[in-house]
Structure formats: C-alpha cells, structure tokens
Amino acid sequence: MNVAKLLEKRRKDWNELERFCEAMEVSGKTDKAGPQYRGAQGVMRFSSLYRAACADLALADAYQLPPNTVTYLHRLVARAHNQLYRTESANVASFFNMLIHEAPRRIFSDNCVRVAALIFYGLFALAMFMGMSDKQFPGFAEAVCGTDQLEATSANYSEFDFGRATGTNSVMAGFYIRNNTQIGLQCFALGMLVIPAIFVLAYNAVVLGSVFGYMVRDGVGGTENFLQFVTAHGPLELTAIALSAGAGLRIGMGVFYTEGLDRVDSIRRAGKRAVPIISAAAMMFILAAFTEGFLSPSGAPYIVKVGFGIFSAMLISLYFVVLGFPRTQAVDQSLRRSVRFGELRDEASSAQQAG
Amino acid sequence: MAADQPLDTTIGVVTPENIAFEYQLAGPFRRLPAFVIDVFVVIGINIGLGFLLGLIAFLLTTTVTAILEVLGVGLFIAATLFVAWFYGTLMEAHFNGRTVGKWICGLRVIEIDGRAVTPRSALLRNLVRVADFFPIAFTSVGMEFGALVWLVPLGMLGLPTGMVGLITMMMTRRLQRLGDLAAGTMVVVDERKWQLPVAKVDDPRVPALASFIPADYRVTRRMSRTLATYVERRAFLTPGRRTEVARALADPLGELFEFRKDIDPDLLLYALYYQTFLKDSSAPLPDVGNLSNYSPLARDAHRLNQSPPAVNPPPAVNSPAVPQAVGSPAVVEPAAIPSSRPASSQAGSASSVWESTGKPNTMSQPPTGPSMNREDQP
Incomplete structure (x- = not known):
C-alpha cells in the first residue's frame, strides 16, 4: 500500500477530468478540452473519468488516503457531478405549460388564495365604500391616508392629460405599477412569516380602497381622469396582488400544516405548490404593466379602456374557473429526501470495523 | 449521528450513482458580495434597456409621431419589471445555478440533494429574497431620486437589514436563507482550481x-x-x-x-x-x-550507557567536532545536529541525532x- 505511487498513477486521470470540467463550465461542451474530445468521444471519456474518480473517492477510506487528498477528490467529484447533471434549462414551453395547466388548478383549489382574495377584495370594497360615503363615515379616507396625500392624488389626476406625448404619463404610470408590484412581491415573500403578509395585504387593501373611494366621491377633482386611468389595468393588477399574497400564505401555512412531513420538507412542498401561483401573478403583473404603460395613459376613448378592463376581468375568471376546474388529480411532485453523508459513512465504517 | 458530524461548513450529498461526496457551503459573507454584484448587474441591464429603448424612441419620434415614444416608455416599464422578477431565475436556470455575481465569486446554487437547481426552485428562492432582507430600515430612502428608482431591483429600496435571512442561515445546517428553505436549495462554493497536495x-x-x-x-x-x-x-x-x-x-x-x-x-x-x-x-x-x-x-x-566510560566521555560544552559525528553533513542537516554534545564517540551522539x-x-x-x-x- 503505497499511497504516493497510487496518487501518482491516478493523478493523470484526475487532471484530465479537471480539464474537462474547466471546458464544460464555460459552454457545457467537451470540445474545449481538446480536439480529440469532440462529440460522443468526449462524453464517453468524461463519463468514464467521472466514474473512475467516483470509484477512487469511494475507495478512499479503504486506501487510507490522506484527508487532504480526500478533500480534493470530494471537490473534483462535486465539480464533475455539477457538469454531468446540468440544470434543465428554463424553456418557455414548460413555463407556459405550467401557467396553463398547473397554475389555474392550484389557484382554483387553494384555500390560501381564497383567504387572501377575501381579505384583499373584502377590505378593499369595504374601505372604498367607507371612503366614498362621506356622510355615514365622515373623515374615514382622510384618517387612513392623510388629507395631504389625498389632495395631492386628486391634484395629480386633475392635471392628468391623456394622450400627452411627453412620456410623463408613462413615467407616472410606471411609479404606480412599480409600487403595486412591490406590494405583491412583499406579500408573497412575507407570506412565509404569515402575520406580516396579512398585515401588508390588509393595509394596502384599505389604503387603495380609501383612495378609490375618495376619488369617486362627489366634488373631488380628477374623478374622470382617475377612472380613465385605473379601469383598464385595475382587474389584472389587483388580482395579481391577491394571488401573490395567496401564494405566500401557502408557503407560510406549510410551516404549520405539515401533514406528517418534517417541517422543512413541508415548507419545501408548500413552496413547490406556490410556484405556479406566483408565476401566474408575475405574468399578470407584467400584463398589467403593459396595459398601464400603453393603454391607460393613452388618449384612447374611455369605452375602450372600460372594454379592456371588462375583457381582462372575464379572461381572468375564465382562466381560473374553466382551466382551473378540477378534473383529474394533479400529480404531485414527490420530494426526495437527501441522505446525510455522515450517515452513510459512519454506517460503512462501523460495518467495516465490525467485520 | 448528528453529533458525529464535524462542526464544519461541508455538507455531504449522495448522488444517484450512490456516490457520497461533500460540498463546501457558502456562508453569508461569501454570498453578500455576489449579491451586491448582481444588484449592479441588474442596474446595468436596466440602464442598457433604457438607453436602447430611448434611442429607438428618439430615432422614430421624428417620423412616426409620438405614439412610439409612449411605446418606448411602456416597453421600458414592462422590461424592467420582467428583469426584476426573473433575472435571478433565468440566470440560475440557464447557467447551471449561477448568476453573474455567483460566477465571479465562485458560488453555485444546487438542490439540497446535490442535483442541479431546477427553474422552479430558482424562481422560488429568488422571489422569497425580499423576505430575507426583511426588515427594511428607512423605507423611503432612495425615493427622492424619482425615476432612478427604476434602476434598482425590486424590494431593495431603503436599507434592507437582512436579519431574517441571517438568522435562518445561522439556524439551518446548510446555511440556507428562507428562500433556500422554501425552494430546497443551498449555495455551495464551486472552486475552480484546487491543487492536489x-x-x-x-x-x-x-x-x-x-x-x-x-x-x-x-x-x-x-x-x-x-x-x-x-x-x-x-x-x-x-x-x-x-x-x-x-x-x-x-x-x-x-x-x-x-x-x-x-x-x-x-x-x-x-x-x-x-x-x-x-x-x-x-x-x-x-x-x-x-x-x-x-x-x-x-x-x-x-x-550504550553500560559501555565503558572511555568510549563515552563526559559531555564537553562547545565541542567543535560536529561534522565527524554524523560523518557526512550532506546526509543530515547540520542544523539538526546538536552542538552541545561531544562528537568524539559515535555512541555518545547516537541519542542526539533523533533529538530536536x-x-x-x-x-x-x-x-x-x-x-x-x-x-x-x-
């Protein structure tokens, strides 16, 4: 058992594997390691080298290799492994597949989405009603948003000049869409912590609702412009906020309802379930951004904007209900449990010692 | 079992071929620079987009009226939003678990079972990042820059403290932040060169x-x-x-x-x-x-101690006869030979050869x- 000789013998192969990894890290192809490694030959050589390195690592304990060499082998095998098992690239087809097949079903059947939608739209409608009827609830909108804020918004919309060609409108629209996207993203991300997500969602629902209510109140300037601006993209954007909050809550609920899984695994499963929902929300945000960038600030007649608003609302409903109506049970992706290296190694070594 | 695990930042995975090997995990201080680089890359992309679309709009304004200018701004809004939502996801999904920042810092995202990261996990971990940077101090910082706000990635306005992410990293064995926990991923160091000792x-x-x-x-x-x-x-x-x-x-x-x-x-x-x-x-x-x-x-x-005293004379200090004691200085480092021992007898110096x-x-x-x-x- 001469380790030095053994290492010397194997080192050539390891260096070759290293060269392969280097070449493949750039382009994922074996060509760069040398002209003789083009195509199938390179793949064959790479895989046999990888297997050899794996075997060396597996036998490292039996050979009693020095720890530093073992560490080197771990790195080498890990590196080659990363090249052998590359990410399935995010292709557009599978993304849309998820959006069309998986997302609506999840949204349709997910209780968290229902709760989030109820909170958001419920509070939104309530606040809008309370903000609008100044007689019954005097000073509600003002108390929520502050008089200055409301008056500034009103003044903003009063001066709003549709079809203005300076791009100022779009910049303003951009500010709103960005703000709302941020709210959506926050709701999703904070969903893991449950309470902050519900707070952010409810808070924004109330604020948005009271602004809406205030703006449609009689005797407030800019009502026409405000409605012209919001109608087209409103359904898309508000639904997207509710959806992202629902997706976030789904993950947060995974912490509590583990259904027999390990808590971390339960979070992972909930996360996998939330991905289609949040993807749908992201797409809605982007559609809303398009609308808000083009249609909303443009000089198009009000009827077109209302038409688009109704159309998009219908489209969303169809998407949720028709595509989402439960047909066959959606196949769950099973979780793979990872085995700790120590578990294997210790069992192996204790077995060896026993035997 | 867990007690036997070394207190270390390595994590073992078992591949489908039943090969067990170890990865070195990346902690917060390796990951922060990568993230900062990514922020700057996103800002760069946004500036590039704005410049490109602005140029197109400028070139076309004279001919095709102002509609195109609005088109340009609208496109810019949608494009930055797309970048904000999907930059990390697309990068990690396309470049085998690496963004530009991770590539520069030699990091890689992988699933906790050692496979390459899936697009789905990449999306999840990138969107939950906002929660990891929670709580955000001074939310309004940066708002006064107006349109420049557009250049900064979503959720990065104000002063993100990152407490949530740091605490979860400290509490998990794989140094995962919340996003990693939800997506089932971990970030490992992906060293390029490692010489065989x-x-x-x-x-x-x-x-x-x-x-x-x-x-x-x-x-x-x-x-x-x-x-x-x-x-x-x-x-x-x-x-x-x-x-x-x-x-x-x-x-x-x-x-x-x-x-x-x-x-x-x-x-x-x-x-x-x-x-x-x-x-x-x-x-x-x-x-x-x-x-x-x-x-x-x-x-x-x-x-040797039993041998006659004539062969083994009493020690004499400062004996100059060091070289003879070992014969050839080329074989043994002279410095390793103690000079305080007498060299007249080989037996006498025998012990000292092995001494430090x-x-x-x-x-x-x-x-x-x-x-x-x-x-x-x-």
Missing part, C-alpha cells in the same frame, strides 16, 4: 527512524487520518509548536515502540506517516547511510515535507 519526505532521518518501527504495528484508520492531518499541517507550525502538538501522540507511541525518551516527537510522527503512506512494502530497506549505527531503541541506549534541537531557526526552512503547492510557506 502530495506530501514528500526530504528528511533522511525519517526513513531511518521508520525502519525501527515494529513491523507488526498496525496503524488504525483514525491514527492514519490523524497522522496525515498532522504532517500536512506541520509545515505551518514552528518547531516548538510541533513538539508540543506531537508530544501527545508521540510519547505513548515511543513507549509502545520502546524508543528512547529523547526522540523528537515531531520526527516520530513524521516517520510513522512515512511508514503508513509512503513506504513501499515490497521495496528493500531504505539506505539510511551513516545513520544505521544510531538506534533509537531504548534498550540500545541502555546498552529546539532552536527556533532549526526548521525555519521545513524540508518541503508536505508540499502543499503553496508559495507562502513560512
């Missing part, structure tokens, strides 16, 4: 001493691991420290081998390492040259023993 033995006393180690002594698995770790590290230790560290193991070993008490502990461990890892069992006994007369065994010392002089400069140039391929050896 090969330990060599240049000290001629080592094979000589090794030949005195009883042939029936079996090195256990743990012992061999300890020996290798010691020898690979010893180049970075001062002689005094080496003795101190090695003594714990060398003293009982010396007793077991019935060696003299004054053998340098460092040398004994080095010799045992040589015996374990480097010696060819089929090879003939090493040519130990002039050292063959010096036995480290305790019984030989005893025998303890002088700090003795091993200041370690005999390139474990050549770690590092240039910064002490």
Whole structure:
C-alpha cells in the first residue's frame, strides 16, 4: 500500500477530468478540452473519468488516503457531478405549460388564495365604500391616508392629460405599477412569516380602497381622469396582488400544516405548490404593466379602456374557473429526501470495523 | 449521528450513482458580495434597456409621431419589471445555478440533494429574497431620486437589514436563507482550481527512524487520518509548536515502540506517516547511510550507557567536532545536529541525532515535507 505511487498513477486521470470540467463550465461542451474530445468521444471519456474518480473517492477510506487528498477528490467529484447533471434549462414551453395547466388548478383549489382574495377584495370594497360615503363615515379616507396625500392624488389626476406625448404619463404610470408590484412581491415573500403578509395585504387593501373611494366621491377633482386611468389595468393588477399574497400564505401555512412531513420538507412542498401561483401573478403583473404603460395613459376613448378592463376581468375568471376546474388529480411532485453523508459513512465504517 | 458530524461548513450529498461526496457551503459573507454584484448587474441591464429603448424612441419620434415614444416608455416599464422578477431565475436556470455575481465569486446554487437547481426552485428562492432582507430600515430612502428608482431591483429600496435571512442561515445546517428553505436549495462554493497536495519526505532521518518501527504495528484508520492531518499541517507550525502538538501522540507511541525518551516527537510522527503512506512494502530497506549505527531503541541506549566510560566521555560544552559525528553533513542537516554534545564517540551522539534541537531557526526552512503547492510557506 503505497499511497504516493497510487496518487501518482491516478493523478493523470484526475487532471484530465479537471480539464474537462474547466471546458464544460464555460459552454457545457467537451470540445474545449481538446480536439480529440469532440462529440460522443468526449462524453464517453468524461463519463468514464467521472466514474473512475467516483470509484477512487469511494475507495478512499479503504486506501487510507490522506484527508487532504480526500478533500480534493470530494471537490473534483462535486465539480464533475455539477457538469454531468446540468440544470434543465428554463424553456418557455414548460413555463407556459405550467401557467396553463398547473397554475389555474392550484389557484382554483387553494384555500390560501381564497383567504387572501377575501381579505384583499373584502377590505378593499369595504374601505372604498367607507371612503366614498362621506356622510355615514365622515373623515374615514382622510384618517387612513392623510388629507395631504389625498389632495395631492386628486391634484395629480386633475392635471392628468391623456394622450400627452411627453412620456410623463408613462413615467407616472410606471411609479404606480412599480409600487403595486412591490406590494405583491412583499406579500408573497412575507407570506412565509404569515402575520406580516396579512398585515401588508390588509393595509394596502384599505389604503387603495380609501383612495378609490375618495376619488369617486362627489366634488373631488380628477374623478374622470382617475377612472380613465385605473379601469383598464385595475382587474389584472389587483388580482395579481391577491394571488401573490395567496401564494405566500401557502408557503407560510406549510410551516404549520405539515401533514406528517418534517417541517422543512413541508415548507419545501408548500413552496413547490406556490410556484405556479406566483408565476401566474408575475405574468399578470407584467400584463398589467403593459396595459398601464400603453393603454391607460393613452388618449384612447374611455369605452375602450372600460372594454379592456371588462375583457381582462372575464379572461381572468375564465382562466381560473374553466382551466382551473378540477378534473383529474394533479400529480404531485414527490420530494426526495437527501441522505446525510455522515450517515452513510459512519454506517460503512462501523460495518467495516465490525467485520 | 448528528453529533458525529464535524462542526464544519461541508455538507455531504449522495448522488444517484450512490456516490457520497461533500460540498463546501457558502456562508453569508461569501454570498453578500455576489449579491451586491448582481444588484449592479441588474442596474446595468436596466440602464442598457433604457438607453436602447430611448434611442429607438428618439430615432422614430421624428417620423412616426409620438405614439412610439409612449411605446418606448411602456416597453421600458414592462422590461424592467420582467428583469426584476426573473433575472435571478433565468440566470440560475440557464447557467447551471449561477448568476453573474455567483460566477465571479465562485458560488453555485444546487438542490439540497446535490442535483442541479431546477427553474422552479430558482424562481422560488429568488422571489422569497425580499423576505430575507426583511426588515427594511428607512423605507423611503432612495425615493427622492424619482425615476432612478427604476434602476434598482425590486424590494431593495431603503436599507434592507437582512436579519431574517441571517438568522435562518445561522439556524439551518446548510446555511440556507428562507428562500433556500422554501425552494430546497443551498449555495455551495464551486472552486475552480484546487491543487492536489502530495506530501514528500526530504528528511533522511525519517526513513531511518521508520525502519525501527515494529513491523507488526498496525496503524488504525483514525491514527492514519490523524497522522496525515498532522504532517500536512506541520509545515505551518514552528518547531516548538510541533513538539508540543506531537508530544501527545508521540510519547505513548515511543513507549509502545520502546524508543528512547529523547526522540523528537515531531520526527516520530513524521516517520510513522512515512511508514503508513509512503513506504513501499515490497521495496528493500531504505539506505539510511551513516545513520544505521544510531538506534533509537531504548534498550540500545541502555546498552550504550553500560559501555565503558572511555568510549563515552563526559559531555564537553562547545565541542567543535560536529561534522565527524554524523560523518557526512550532506546526509543530515547540520542544523539538526546538536552542538552541545561531544562528537568524539559515535555512541555518545547516537541519542542526539533523533533529538530536536529546539532552536527556533532549526526548521525555519521545513524540508518541503508536505508540499502543499503553496508559495507562502513560512
């Protein structure tokens, strides 16, 4: 058992594997390691080298290799492994597949989405009603948003000049869409912590609702412009906020309802379930951004904007209900449990010692 | 089991081929620079987009009226939003778990079972990042820059403290932040170059001493691991420290081998390492040259002590006859030979050959023993 000789013998192969990894890290192809490694030959050589390195690592304990060499082998095998098992690239087809097949079903059947939608739209409608009827609830909108804020918004919309060609409108629209996207993203991300997500969602629902209510109140300037601006993209954007909050809550609920899984695994499963929902929300945000960038600030007649608003609302409903109506049970992706290296190694070594 | 795990930032995974290997995990201080780079990349992309669309709008304004200008701004809004939502996801999904920042910092995202990250996990972990940076101090910071806000990635306005992410990283074994937990991913260090360390033995006393180690002594698995770790590290230790560290193991070993008490502990461990890892069992006994007369065994010392006093004169300080003691200085480092012993008799100096002089400069140039391929050896 001469380790030095053994290492010397194997080192050539390891260096070759290293060269392969280097070449493949750039382009994922074996060509760069040398002209003789083009195509199938390179793949064959790479895989046999990888297997050899794996075997060396597996036998490292039996050979009693020095720890530093073992560490080197771990790195080498890990590196080659990363090249052998590359990410399935995010292709557009599978993304849309998820959006069309998986997302609506999840949204349709997910209780968290229902709760989030109820909170958001419920509070939104309530606040809008309370903000609008100044007689019954005097000073509600003002108390929520502050008089200055409301008056500034009103003044903003009063001066709003549709079809203005300076791009100022779009910049303003951009500010709103960005703000709302941020709210959506926050709701999703904070969903893991449950309470902050519900707070952010409810808070924004109330604020948005009271602004809406205030703006449609009689005797407030800019009502026409405000409605012209919001109608087209409103359904898309508000639904997207509710959806992202629902997706976030789904993950947060995974912490509590583990259904027999390990808590971390339960979070992972909930996360996998939330991905289609949040993807749908992201797409809605982007559609809303398009609308808000083009249609909303443009000089198009009000009827077109209302038409688009109704159309998009219908489209969303169809998407949720028709595509989402439960047909066959959606196949769950099973979780793979990872085995700790120590578990294997210790069992192996204790077995060896026993035997 | 968990108690047996070393307190370390490595994590083991088992591949589909049932190969178990280890990754080195990346902690927050490796990941933060990567993230900062990514923020700047996103800002750069946004500036590029704005410039491109602005240019298109500018070129077309004169001809096709102002509708196109609105088109340009609208496109810009949608495009930045797309970048904000999907930058990390697309990068990680397309470049095998790496964004630009991770590529520069040598990091990679993988699933916790060692497979490459899936697009789905990449999306999840990138969107939950907002929660990891929670709570955000001074939310309004940056708002006064108006349109420039567009250039900054979503959720990064204000001063993100990142407390949530830091705390979850501290509390999870795989240094995962919330996003990693939800997506089932982890970030590992993906080192490009890692030279194979090969330990060599240049000290001629080592094979000589090794030949005195009883042939029936079996090195256990743990012992061999300890020996290798010691020898690979010893180049970075001062002689005094080496003795101190090695003594714990060398003293009982010396007793077991019935060696003299004054053998340098460092040398004994080095010799045992040589015996374990480097010696060819089929090879003939090493040519130990002039050292063959010096036995480290305790019984030989005893025998020498029994020898007539004429052969073994009392010690004389400052004896100049060092070179003769070992015959050829080319074989043994002169510095390793104690000068405080009389050299007139070979028997008298026999013990001293195996001793460490303890002088700090003795091993200041370690005999390139474990050549770690590092240039910064002490």
